[in-house]
Amino acid sequence: MSWGQLLALAGLGAFHGLNPAMGWLFAVARGMQERSRLVLLKSLPPIALGHLASVAIVASVVAATESVVAGNVVGIVGGIVLVAFGLWRLLSERHFRWAGMRLSTPQLAGWSFLMSSAHGAGLMLLPVLAAGATTAHADHAMPGTRMDGTPVAALEGLAAAGVHTLAMFAVMAALAVAVYEFVGVNILRRAWFNMDRLWAGVMVGAGALTIALSAN
Amino acid sequence: MTRWTPDPTFYPTPRDAAGAPAEKLAYVAAFDRAAEQPDAIAVIDTDPGSDTYGRVVGWTDLPHTGDELHHFGWNACSSALCPTAPHPHVERRYLIVPGLRSSRIYVLDTKDDPRAPRLVKEIPAEELAAKADYSRPHTIHCGPDGIYVSALGNGRDGGGPGGIAVLDHTTFDVRGQWEADRGDQHLAYDFWWHLTRDVLVTSEWGTPDMIENGIDPELLLGRQYGHRLHFWDLAKRTLVQSVDLGDQYQMTLELRPAHEPTKEYGFVGVVVSVEDLSASIWVWHREAGEFKVTKVIDIPAEPAATEDLPPALQPFGAVPPLVTDIDLSVDDKFLYVSCWGTGELKQYDVSDPFHPVEVGSVRLGGIVGRVAHPSFPDERLAGGPQMVEVSRDGRRVYVTNSLYGSWDDQFYPDGVGAWLAKIDVAAEGGLTLDPKFFPHGDEFRGRRVHQTRLQGGDASSDSYCFPSA
Numbered sequence: 001m002s003w004g005q006l007l008a009l010a011g012l013g014a015f016h017g018l019n020p021a022m023g024w025l026f027a028v029a030r031g032m033q034e035r036s037r038l039v040l041l042k043s044l045p046p047i048a049l050g051h052l053a054s055v056a057i058v059a060s061v062v063a064a065t066e067s068v069v070a071g072n073v074v075g076i077v078g079g080i081v082l083v084a085f086g087l088w089r090l091l092s093e094r095h096f097r098w099a100g101m102r103l104s105t106p107q108l109a110g111w112s113f114l115m116s117s118a119h120g121a122g123l124m125l126l127p128v129l130a131a132g133a134t135t136a137h138a139d140h141a142m143p144g145t146r147m148d149g150t151p152v153a154a155l156e157g158l159a160a161a162g163v164h165t166l167a168m169f170a171v172m173a174a175l176a177v178a179v180y181e182f183v184g185v186n187i188l189r190r191a192w193f194n195m196d197r198l199w200a201g202v203m204v205g206a207g208a209l210t211i212a213l214s215a216n
Numbered sequence: 217m218t219r220w221t222p223d224p225t226f227y228p229t230p231r232d233a234a235g236a237p238a239e240k241l242a243y244v245a246a247f248d249r250a251a252e253q254p255d256a257i258a259v260i261d262t263d264p265g266s267d268t269y270g271r272v273v274g275w276t277d278l279p280h281t282g283d284e285l286h287h288f289g290w291n292a293c294s295s296a297l298c299p300t301a302p303h304p305h306v307e308r309r310y311l312i313v314p315g316l317r318s319s320r321i322y323v324l325d326t327k328d329d330p331r332a333p334r335l336v337k338e339i340p341a342e343e344l345a346a347k348a349d350y351s352r353p354h355t356i357h358c359g360p361d362g363i364y365v366s367a368l369g370n371g372r373d374g375g376g377p378g379g380i381a382v383l384d385h386t387t388f389d390v391r392g393q394w395e396a397d398r399g400d401q402h403l404a405y406d407f408w409w410h411l412t413r414d415v416l417v418t419s420e421w422g423t424p425d426m427i428e429n430g431i432d433p434e435l436l437l438g439r440q441y442g443h444r445l446h447f448w449d450l451a452k453r454t455l456v457q458s459v460d461l462g463d464q465y466q467m468t469l470e471l472r473p474a475h476e477p478t479k480e481y482g483f484v485g486v487v488v489s490v491e492d493l494s495a496s497i498w499v500w501h502r503e504a505g506e507f508k509v510t511k512v513i514d515i516p517a518e519p520a521a522t523e524d525l526p527p528a529l530q531p532f533g534a535v536p537p538l539v540t541d542i543d544l545s546v547d548d549k550f551l552y553v554s555c556w557g558t559g560e561l562k563q564y565d566v567s568d569p570f571h572p573v574e575v576g577s578v579r580l581g582g583i584v585g586r587v588a589h590p591s592f593p594d595e596r597l598a599g600g601p602q603m604v605e606v607s608r609d610g611r612r613v614y615v616t617n618s619l620y621g622s623w624d625d626q627f628y629p630d631g632v633g634a635w636l637a638k639i640d641v642a643a644e645g646g647l648t649l650d651p652k653f654f655p656h657g658d659e660f661r662g663r664r665v666h667q668t669r670l671q672g673g674d675a676s677s678d679s680y681c682f683p684s685a
Binding site for chain 2: 029047185
């Protein structure tokens with residue numbers, strides 16, 4: 001992976017971490033309910049783990065597929081999927097349906113996995129992942145990071161998901177602690193920007209970009 | 217279309233909601249007992265700075281007759297901020313309005329002209345029956361994953377079980393029956409929840425064939441109306457525990473859980489004890505994992521001369537208080553109790569829920585009292601304070617006077633009339649009737665009035681997922 005890819009993965013991770021629906025708000029609510037900062041902090045790793053699982057599946061599939069098919073097929077097909085999913089998210093007003101707030105740690109990871117998957121968090125990384133195929137032999141690739149063979153490529157996908165999730169975790173943790181300790185949840189009323197719409201827009205844009213880059 | 221920022225009427229915590237601005241409009245369910253004219257949603261001006269303050273300023277007739285509008289609610293509320301399935305960018309704009317007799321459910325849009333709600337959808341009784349096997353829809357609550365609607369009867373024959381149906385948040389289509397396992401629960405009426413505890417609570421009135429032709433003295437004295445509370449797992453949709461209050465306590469109706477998410481108690485009103493005609497208020501609470509229900513208020517019957525009583529009550533020589541609605545202020549401090557028989561609204565300080573202190577009272581109407589409104593001292597009022605709604609800041613209380621068509625006729629056989637009174641609340645408790653606010657009689661065009669909903673939300677419309685402190 002190139003530095004540019006790493007940066008993009010981390011940037012998207014930060015974007016996901018920012019979204020209240022991806023988990024930091026749930027961590028805050030759990031902490032407030034039990035009046036315990038520790039409960040808040042302990043909620044963050046399972047949420048990140050669920051997110052990682054959701055993203056890693058997409059990343060591994062993309063990386064493994066890339067190693068066996070022609071370079072631009074993954075980009076074009078993936079891009080089309082991404083545009084379609086993004087448009088559906090943009091036009092549909094349906095929201096994630098979930099009842100139940102008292103979750104065990106494994107359930108919390110499961111909730112995060114479903115939430116991330118329903119939002120297509122992993123799909124959003126497609127442009128970056130697909131770019132792997134074209135940058136693999138480019139000069140600016142980090143030395144020694146490009147590996148060949150399907151299982152190895154899948155591992156690379158996992159590494160990408162890991163970088164992404166680390167950034168997501170950092171932003172999520174910072175926001176959760178800041179809101180819990182200092183800001184208070186009333187901030188939601190003014191500052192909870194409609195991430196879903198922006199999110200869907202980013203997806204459509206990313207998909208189109210992937211197709212354009214891959215078709216070159 | 218969704219919004220870019222959350223609907224301004226959604227509040228994360230009860231304390232934030234208690235700081236909400238005063239309501240400018242109230243919506244009131246109005247129904248024609250004769251089923252000759254259509255039922256309607258009446259819109260009342262509640263802005264004290266307005267020239268039409270306290271007057272009916274809007275009126276939306278429904279397309280059918282005989283619906284018997286009763287309770288209703290909003291499509292979305294503060295529960296949209298709950299973190300497991302947040303959807304804060306939907307709008308609180310649709311009123312979900314069930315016909316308790318017709319089993320039809322209307323959806324009215326209040327956005328374009330809040331004074332003229334516009335009908336946008338009708339869910340036929342057949343759809344509710346086919347998809348959820350329910351009829352006689354009653355209470356509406358905006359849930360985390362859909363709109364929950366309680367129903368008194370099954371979708372086939374006027375019997376039970378009653379239960380809860382779920383409507384889609386966006387399309388309002390009936391998604392189906394809520395219960396995965398109802399155990400021996402058969403009677404239904406009200407429901408609400410402790411969202412952050414995954415607990416849903418339901419109460420019991422009677423099946424449609426037990427109530428639609430009036431209160432049945434044989435069933436009542438045979439202790440056949442509901443006397444239990446049911447506690448459910450909100451996530452698994454299964455019955456966890458039922459608590460029997462004792463079969464003398466007939467009709468456990470309105471459920472008012474504490475708004476504060478860290479509290480796990482709530483209040484329920486019992487209409488009448490068949491042993492002494494008293495009414496009572498109980499608190500549910502949890503001890504070592506088990507729910508308990510404890511009586512905290514007894515309201516005795518008032519002796520009366522036989523000739524002052526309607527035939528149904530003459531054998532008893534007393535007026536039962538008939539507690540038919542209660543409401544808890546958003547800050548969980550004051551509980552309002554409607555005594556529809558004796559014609560009194562009582563206010564209790566329930567800061568300590570196990571030791572309520574009566575701090576206010578207003579008398580209007582009543583089976584024997586017929587107390588007039590101070591602004592219309594010559595008009596003896598029928599009915600009594602019944603449906604009670606409290607503003608989010610807790611400073612204003614609205615009461616209407618009809619209970620349920622066929623039951624009105626038994627207890628107020630010379631006609632129940634129609635009135636909506638507003639009561640001002642002093643900061644530390646104490647009630648005063650607002651002399652300038654009393655829409656009544658012909659202003660309601662021959663209809664009777666039941667539930668009131670306040671624009672932007674009220675004390676019985678919203679649930680909160682974040683503690684105040």
